[in-house]
Amino acid sequence: MPMNAPLPYDPIRLRHLAGELITNIRELGHAGWTPATSSNFSMRLDDQHAAVTVSGRNKTKLCEADIMVVDFDGNPVATELKPSAETLLHTQLYRRFPEIGCVLHTHSLVQTVASRLFAPQGHVRFEDYELQKAFVGNTTHDDSMDVPVFANTQDMHELAAKVEAALDKQSMWGYLIEGHGLYAWGRDMAEARRHLEAFEFLLACELKMLELKR
Ligand SMILES: CSCCC(=O)C(=O)COP(=O)(O)O
Numbered sequence: 001m002p003m004n005a006p007l008p009y010d011p012i013r014l015r016h017l018a019g020e021l022i023t024n025i026r027e028l029g030h031a032g033w034t035p036a037t038s039s040n041f042s043m044r045l046d047d048q049h050a051a052v053t054v055s056g057r058n059k060t061k062l063c064e065a066d067i068m069v070v071d072f073d074g075n076p077v078a079t080e081l082k083p084s085a086e087t088l089l090h091t092q093l094y095r096r097f098p099e100i101g102c103v104l105h106t107h108s109l110v111q112t113v114a115s116r117l118f119a120p121q122g123h124v125r126f127e128d129y130e131l132q133k134a135f136v137g138n139t140t141h142d143d144s145m146d147v148p149v150f151a152n153t154q155d156m157h158e159l160a161a162k163v164e165a166a167l168d169k170q171s172m173w174g175y176l177i178e179g180h181g182l183y184a185w186g187r188d189m190a191e192a193r194r195h196l197e198a199f200e201f202l203l204a205c206e207l208k209m210l211e212l213k214r
Protein backbone atom coordinates (compact mmCIF):
# COMPACT_ATOMS: atom_id res chain seq x y z
CA MET A 1 0.00 0.00 0.00
CA PRO A 2 1.51 3.41 -0.93
CA MET A 3 2.53 5.71 1.97
CA ASN A 4 -0.19 8.23 2.88
CA ALA A 5 -2.88 6.16 1.12
CA PRO A 6 -6.12 6.18 3.12
CA LEU A 7 -6.64 3.11 5.31
CA PRO A 8 -9.12 0.63 3.80
CA TYR A 9 -10.81 0.21 7.23
CA ASP A 10 -12.16 2.46 9.98
CA PRO A 11 -9.29 3.09 12.47
CA ILE A 12 -11.69 4.26 15.18
CA ARG A 13 -13.60 0.98 15.03
CA LEU A 14 -10.24 -0.86 15.10
CA ARG A 15 -9.27 0.92 18.34
CA HIS A 16 -12.61 0.05 19.88
CA LEU A 17 -12.27 -3.64 18.92
CA ALA A 18 -8.64 -3.73 20.09
CA GLY A 19 -9.75 -2.53 23.53
CA GLU A 20 -12.39 -5.24 23.76
CA LEU A 21 -9.95 -7.90 22.55
CA ILE A 22 -7.21 -6.85 24.98
CA THR A 23 -9.48 -6.90 28.05
CA ASN A 24 -10.83 -10.36 27.22
CA ILE A 25 -7.54 -11.90 26.08
CA ARG A 26 -5.72 -10.78 29.22
CA GLU A 27 -8.47 -12.34 31.34
CA LEU A 28 -8.16 -15.63 29.45
CA GLY A 29 -4.37 -15.42 29.75
CA HIS A 30 -4.59 -14.92 33.51
CA ALA A 31 -6.96 -17.90 33.73
CA GLY A 32 -4.09 -20.03 32.33
CA TRP A 33 -5.78 -20.76 28.99
CA THR A 34 -2.99 -19.24 26.80
CA PRO A 35 0.30 -20.80 28.03
CA ALA A 36 3.67 -19.94 26.48
CA THR A 37 2.35 -17.31 23.98
CA SER A 38 -0.15 -19.82 22.55
CA SER A 39 -3.70 -18.97 21.43
CA ASN A 40 -5.06 -16.37 19.02
CA PHE A 41 -8.06 -14.13 18.84
CA SER A 42 -9.93 -11.94 16.38
CA MET A 43 -12.96 -9.75 15.76
CA ARG A 44 -14.67 -8.76 12.53
CA LEU A 45 -13.80 -5.19 11.56
CA ASP A 46 -16.02 -4.93 8.48
CA ASP A 47 -17.12 -7.13 5.56
CA GLN A 48 -13.53 -7.52 4.28
CA HIS A 49 -11.26 -7.15 7.32
CA ALA A 50 -10.65 -8.62 10.76
CA ALA A 51 -8.58 -7.45 13.75
CA VAL A 52 -6.35 -10.35 14.84
CA THR A 53 -3.53 -10.95 17.31
CA VAL A 54 0.06 -10.62 16.10
CA SER A 55 1.89 -13.98 16.08
CA GLY A 56 3.87 -15.03 19.14
CA ARG A 57 2.78 -12.35 21.62
CA ASN A 58 2.34 -12.93 25.37
CA LYS A 59 -1.43 -12.92 25.84
CA THR A 60 -1.32 -11.97 29.53
CA LYS A 61 0.44 -8.71 28.62
CA LEU A 62 -1.33 -7.93 25.37
CA CYS A 63 -1.47 -4.29 24.25
CA GLU A 64 -2.72 -2.32 21.23
CA ALA A 65 0.51 -2.95 19.28
CA ASP A 66 -0.28 -6.68 19.44
CA ILE A 67 -3.47 -6.31 17.38
CA MET A 68 -3.29 -5.92 13.58
CA VAL A 69 -5.60 -5.99 10.56
CA VAL A 70 -5.88 -8.77 7.96
CA ASP A 71 -8.13 -9.30 4.95
CA PHE A 72 -10.23 -12.44 4.64
CA ASP A 73 -7.40 -14.23 2.77
CA GLY A 74 -5.29 -13.73 5.90
CA ASN A 75 -3.00 -11.09 4.35
CA PRO A 76 -1.74 -8.22 6.56
CA VAL A 77 -3.32 -4.86 5.72
CA ALA A 78 -1.34 -1.59 6.08
CA THR A 79 1.26 -3.19 8.39
CA GLU A 80 4.53 -5.16 8.31
CA LEU A 81 3.47 -7.19 11.36
CA LYS A 82 3.04 -10.99 11.11
CA PRO A 83 -0.48 -12.18 11.86
CA SER A 84 -1.21 -15.29 13.90
CA ALA A 85 0.01 -18.45 12.16
CA GLU A 86 -3.59 -19.70 12.43
CA THR A 87 -5.23 -16.62 10.90
CA LEU A 88 -6.87 -18.66 8.10
CA LEU A 89 -8.94 -20.55 10.69
CA HIS A 90 -10.39 -17.20 11.76
CA THR A 91 -10.93 -15.61 8.37
CA GLN A 92 -12.62 -18.68 6.89
CA LEU A 93 -15.40 -18.20 9.46
CA TYR A 94 -15.80 -14.47 8.76
CA ARG A 95 -15.94 -15.17 5.04
CA ARG A 96 -18.50 -17.96 5.33
CA PHE A 97 -20.77 -16.53 8.05
CA PRO A 98 -21.47 -12.77 7.83
CA GLU A 99 -23.08 -12.93 11.29
CA ILE A 100 -19.91 -14.12 13.05
CA GLY A 101 -18.17 -11.26 14.84
CA CYS A 102 -15.58 -12.90 17.07
CA VAL A 103 -13.34 -16.01 17.03
CA LEU A 104 -11.42 -17.21 20.11
CA HIS A 105 -8.74 -19.92 20.19
CA THR A 106 -7.23 -21.16 23.47
CA HIS A 107 -4.94 -23.94 24.73
CA SER A 108 -6.26 -24.72 28.22
CA LEU A 109 -5.18 -27.94 29.96
CA VAL A 110 -8.74 -29.30 29.82
CA GLN A 111 -9.11 -28.51 26.09
CA THR A 112 -5.74 -30.03 25.23
CA VAL A 113 -6.21 -33.25 27.23
CA ALA A 114 -9.77 -33.71 25.91
CA SER A 115 -8.60 -33.15 22.33
CA ARG A 116 -6.19 -36.08 22.69
CA LEU A 117 -8.54 -38.38 24.53
CA PHE A 118 -11.44 -37.95 22.08
CA ALA A 119 -9.39 -37.80 18.86
CA PRO A 120 -9.91 -41.52 18.02
CA GLN A 121 -13.74 -40.97 17.90
CA GLY A 122 -13.31 -37.75 15.90
CA HIS A 123 -15.76 -35.91 18.16
CA VAL A 124 -16.85 -35.28 21.75
CA ARG A 125 -20.57 -35.78 22.45
CA PHE A 126 -22.33 -33.59 25.03
CA GLU A 127 -25.62 -35.08 26.26
CA ASP A 128 -27.97 -34.22 29.14
CA TYR A 129 -26.08 -31.19 30.41
CA GLU A 130 -28.15 -28.13 31.30
CA LEU A 131 -25.18 -25.99 30.24
CA GLN A 132 -25.69 -27.03 26.59
CA LYS A 133 -28.28 -24.24 26.58
CA ALA A 134 -25.38 -21.76 26.69
CA PHE A 135 -24.94 -22.40 22.94
CA VAL A 136 -27.09 -20.37 20.56
CA GLY A 137 -29.79 -22.60 19.04
CA ASN A 138 -29.90 -25.12 21.93
CA THR A 139 -33.11 -24.72 23.90
CA THR A 140 -32.98 -27.89 25.93
CA HIS A 141 -30.47 -30.22 27.60
CA ASP A 142 -32.14 -33.07 25.66
CA ASP A 143 -30.40 -32.29 22.37
CA SER A 144 -27.07 -34.02 21.94
CA MET A 145 -24.21 -32.01 20.56
CA ASP A 146 -21.12 -33.30 18.74
CA VAL A 147 -17.94 -31.23 18.83
CA PRO A 148 -15.54 -32.28 16.03
CA VAL A 149 -11.91 -33.14 16.81
CA PHE A 150 -9.55 -32.59 13.86
CA ALA A 151 -6.03 -33.99 13.50
CA ASN A 152 -3.38 -31.35 14.14
CA THR A 153 -1.26 -30.08 11.24
CA GLN A 154 0.91 -27.07 10.51
CA ASP A 155 -0.78 -26.80 7.10
CA MET A 156 -3.56 -24.28 7.72
CA HIS A 157 -5.06 -24.75 4.25
CA GLU A 158 -5.48 -28.47 4.95
CA LEU A 159 -7.00 -27.81 8.37
CA ALA A 160 -9.30 -25.08 7.02
CA ALA A 161 -10.53 -27.49 4.32
CA LYS A 162 -11.45 -30.06 7.00
CA VAL A 163 -13.29 -27.38 8.97
CA GLU A 164 -15.18 -26.31 5.80
CA ALA A 165 -16.26 -29.91 5.17
CA ALA A 166 -17.53 -30.23 8.76
CA LEU A 167 -19.40 -26.92 8.50
CA ASP A 168 -21.12 -28.24 5.35
CA LYS A 169 -22.50 -31.14 7.41
CA GLN A 170 -23.39 -29.66 10.78
CA SER A 171 -23.95 -26.35 12.52
CA MET A 172 -21.42 -25.74 15.26
CA TRP A 173 -19.93 -23.11 17.55
CA GLY A 174 -16.49 -24.64 17.90
CA TYR A 175 -14.13 -27.56 17.42
CA LEU A 176 -11.06 -29.16 18.94
CA ILE A 177 -7.70 -29.78 17.29
CA GLU A 178 -5.88 -32.87 18.56
CA GLY A 179 -3.13 -32.14 21.09
CA HIS A 180 -3.59 -28.45 20.35
CA GLY A 181 -6.67 -26.65 21.67
CA LEU A 182 -10.13 -25.28 21.01
CA TYR A 183 -11.69 -22.84 18.53
CA ALA A 184 -14.98 -21.17 19.52
CA TRP A 185 -16.90 -18.29 17.98
CA GLY A 186 -20.00 -16.16 18.27
CA ARG A 187 -21.80 -13.13 16.88
CA ASP A 188 -19.93 -10.86 19.29
CA MET A 189 -17.30 -11.12 22.03
CA ALA A 190 -19.83 -11.84 24.80
CA GLU A 191 -21.36 -14.72 22.85
CA ALA A 192 -17.99 -16.17 21.79
CA ARG A 193 -16.79 -16.00 25.45
CA ARG A 194 -19.95 -17.74 26.64
CA HIS A 195 -19.44 -20.51 24.07
CA LEU A 196 -15.74 -20.84 24.95
CA GLU A 197 -16.51 -21.09 28.68
CA ALA A 198 -19.33 -23.59 28.06
CA PHE A 199 -16.98 -25.79 26.00
CA GLU A 200 -14.35 -25.62 28.75
CA PHE A 201 -16.83 -26.58 31.48
CA LEU A 202 -18.48 -29.40 29.51
CA LEU A 203 -15.10 -30.85 28.46
CA ALA A 204 -13.99 -30.75 32.11
CA CYS A 205 -17.20 -32.64 33.04
CA GLU A 206 -16.50 -35.30 30.39
CA LEU A 207 -12.92 -35.75 31.62
CA LYS A 208 -14.11 -36.01 35.24
CA MET A 209 -16.79 -38.57 34.31
CA LEU A 210 -14.19 -40.71 32.54
CA GLU A 211 -11.85 -40.49 35.54
CA LEU A 212 -14.59 -41.49 38.01
CA LYS A 213 -15.74 -44.39 35.82
CA ARG A 214 -12.24 -45.93 35.60
C1 LIG B 1 3.58 -21.52 21.12
S1 LIG B 1 1.98 -21.96 20.62
C2 LIG B 1 2.11 -22.64 18.98
C3 LIG B 1 1.24 -21.95 17.95
C4 LIG B 1 -0.20 -21.95 18.36
O1 LIG B 1 -0.81 -23.01 18.43
C5 LIG B 1 -0.89 -20.75 18.72
O2 LIG B 1 -2.05 -20.79 19.09
C6 LIG B 1 -0.22 -19.42 18.68
O3 LIG B 1 0.16 -19.08 17.40
P1 LIG B 1 0.26 -17.53 17.00
O4 LIG B 1 0.98 -17.53 15.68
O5 LIG B 1 -1.15 -17.04 16.92
O6 LIG B 1 1.01 -16.83 18.10
Ligand SMILES: [Zn+2]
Nearest residue numbers: 038039180181
Ligand atom coordinates in the same frame (compact mmCIF):
# COMPACT_ATOMS: atom_id res chain seq x y z
ZN1 LIG C 1 -3.02 -22.74 18.68
